[in-house]
Amino acid sequence: MSDPVKFDPAALSEPVAAVLLGAGLGTRMKSDRPKVLQPLAGRPMILYVLDAVAPLEAERRVVVVGPEMAESVGAAVAPAEIAVQRERLGTADAVKAAREALRDFGRGTLFVLFGDTPFIRPETLADMAATREGGAAVVVLGFEAEDPTGYGRLITDETGALIRIVEHRDASEAERAVRLCNSGVMALDAARAWALIERIDNQNAKGEYYLTDVVGLARAEGLSCAAIRASEDELLGVDSKVDLADAEARWQRARRLHAMAEEGAVLSDPASVWFSWDTILDRDVTVGQNVVFGPGVRVEAGASIKPFSHLEGCVVKAGAEVGPYARLRPGADIGEGARIGNFVEVKNATLAPGAKANHLTYLGDAAVGEGANIGAGTITCNYDGYLKHRTIIGPKAFIGSNTALVAPVEIGAGAVVGAGSTVTQDVPADALTVARGAQTTVAGGGKRLAERKSAEKAARKKGE
Numbered sequence: 001m002s003d004p005v006k007f008d009p010a011a012l013s014e015p016v017a018a019v020l021l022g023a024g025l026g027t028r029m030k031s032d033r034p035k036v037l038q039p040l041a042g043r044p045m046i047l048y049v050l051d052a053v054a055p056l057e058a059e060r061r062v063v064v065v066g067p068e069m070a071e072s073v074g075a076a077v078a079p080a081e082i083a084v085q086r087e088r089l090g091t092a093d094a095v096k097a098a099r100e101a102l103r104d105f106g107r108g109t110l111f112v113l114f115g116d117t118p119f120i121r122p123e124t125l126a127d128m129a130a131t132r133e134g135g136a137a138v139v140v141l142g143f144e145a146e147d148p149t150g151y152g153r154l155i156t157d158e159t160g161a162l163i164r165i166v167e168h169r170d171a172s173e174a175e176r177a178v179r180l181c182n183s184g185v186m187a188l189d190a191a192r193a194w195a196l197i198e199r200i201d202n203q204n205a206k207g208e209y210y211l212t213d214v215v216g217l218a219r220a221e222g223l224s225c226a227a228i229r230a231s232e233d234e235l236l237g238v239d240s241k242v243d244l245a246d247a248e249a250r251w252q253r254a255r256r257l258h259a260m261a262e263e264g265a266v267l268s269d270p271a272s273v274w275f276s277w278d279t280i281l282d283r284d285v286t287v288g289q290n291v292v293f294g295p296g297v298r299v300e301a302g303a304s305i306k307p308f309s310h311l312e313g314c315v316v317k318a319g320a321e322v323g324p325y326a327r328l329r330p331g332a333d334i335g336e337g338a339r340i341g342n343f344v345e346v347k348n349a350t351l352a353p354g355a356k357a358n359h360l361t362y363l364g365d366a367a368v369g370e371g372a373n374i375g376a377g378t379i380t381c382n383y384d385g386y387l388k389h390r391t392i393i394g395p396k397a398f399i400g401s402n403t404a405l406v407a408p409v410e411i412g413a414g415a416v417v418g419a420g421s422t423v424t425q426d427v428p429a430d431a432l433t434v435a436r437g438a439q440t441t442v443a444g445g446g447k448r449l450a451e452r453k454s455a456e457k458a459a460r461k462k463g464e
Helices: 046-056 067-077 091-096 122-133 190-198 213-220 241-261 445-463
Strands: 016-021 060-065 081-084 109-114 138-144 153-156 162-166 180-189 225-230 339-351 356-368 379-381 391-393 404-406 409-411
Touching: 016 046, 016 091, 046 060, 046 067, 046 109, 046 122, 060 067, 067 081, 091 190, 109 122, 109 190, 122 138, 122 180, 122 225, 138 162, 138 213, 162 213, 162 225, 180 190, 180 225, 190 213, 213 225, 404 409
Parallel strands: 016 060, 016 109, 060 081, 138 225, 339 356, 356 379, 356 391, 379 404, 391 409
Antiparallel strands: 109 180, 138 180, 153 162, 153 180
């Protein structure tokens, strides 16, 4: 992940469009899910590429997919357009599939990007667009690989102009010594792009149409080509579950640094904290070890998330405490200074400021008033097998331990519910309610029961 980019689209004088290639079957991913929809920090990785394009205010964003994935990818990338590549005949063929969607885009910069490179940065794309506007018909993004084996090389002249792209297998020893490798990402002059692409042939071992041939075709017409450099990490491609795990680890490391350096959070053990793509932490939030943030979480200033807690779809207000070993599910809203303790689960429930549920409690479909105290083992019985029902607990109410509140039910402000109660009717404000079975004590009954059971056990063993 990267910090929000402050890029002024006015710095570019011409419009921008982007084609994202996502038709690959991703067989190495060994998944029924399209490769570009594989999740990174809980979000399809192709959306990070669309995010990188966003600051350039692209007039068109077209995602090229195979026929079998049009519906699923289309739903994920909307409102970006979908173009279908009927046959997988190479990268140039994939770009051609987007031509109809781009029929009225005839001037400006046309990007060709890949849906499985989630770390590409807007600044890099802006640099490519500016270079293209500076006179280059084709701009290719390269990187210096730690191990360039297998990558195509970008061959430049003494001025830095791009002369050609040569595949590793076709490269001479001198060319293989070049460390500037081809990422496949390009920025093309839209006015010339389609004429060049249409001239690409498939006279190669695979019988495919390679977009890299556009460099040679452009230079043959006397057009300028250029290479822009980015880091190898920025151009990391995700082709397998192993790559996906590596990408997740890289994303999480960057997000942890962002939390501490930019958001002002305190992470007790950064390596054990896992973020979602949309987690928001305000200043002076403290996060303990082994905390997991699912999608849709905001933690406000000064709140504390203690170790081994799991949060998803919730808000934790300023100064609140959560955990350890707490679970906040979607719809949980923890008020200022409220406390959610160990082994407490909250779902679709609000706790007003100062409310407490310190341990061993389930609060679902509930509203807990300011300063209310929820005892250990309390359960809001919110589901009757067909419908969910709501529990309302008033301000400063006290709910004794091991209480079952059978919804729909309301506990009034200042009311006290005795421990072990099963409450099925509303409790008025300031009332005391005890709803438990009568206690019966039989003198000597425990001893007699033990004697009888011991005799039964001995007789059973003798008969075996």
